Amino acid sequence: MADRVLEERELEIERLTKQLDYMEQELLEKYCDVGKFVLEKVERENREIDQLTDQVIKVKKELIKVKGEIRCPYCYQYNEPESIYCNRCGKKLEKKKLEEEDD
Ligand SMILES: [Zn+2]
Structure with a gap:
């Protein structure tokens, strides 16, 4: 009887450990997805800011030239x-x- 209880306990530990591993892996993947999404968004925004900044500088120079x-x-x-x-x-x-x- 004591062996049976011990065996069930071992099985429960194994089951919970596997469940925990799976959940932690899933959590890690979610973090990676968010990180990737944020990085891509930041890179895209940075490119747009650079382009806009270049255009602003160009127009400012043009204005200075036209105004003499x-x-x-x-x-x-x-x-x-x-x-x-x-x-x-x-x-x-x-x-x-x-x-x-x-x-
Ligand atoms: Zn001066």
């Missing part, structure tokens, strides 16, 4: 085309140096 703004050679601030002094650092804007800034 001049760049300070000392602090790189953009100034109105008719400016004589930089509106940030106050240094005199030299036409010769500013024209080299065209890129």
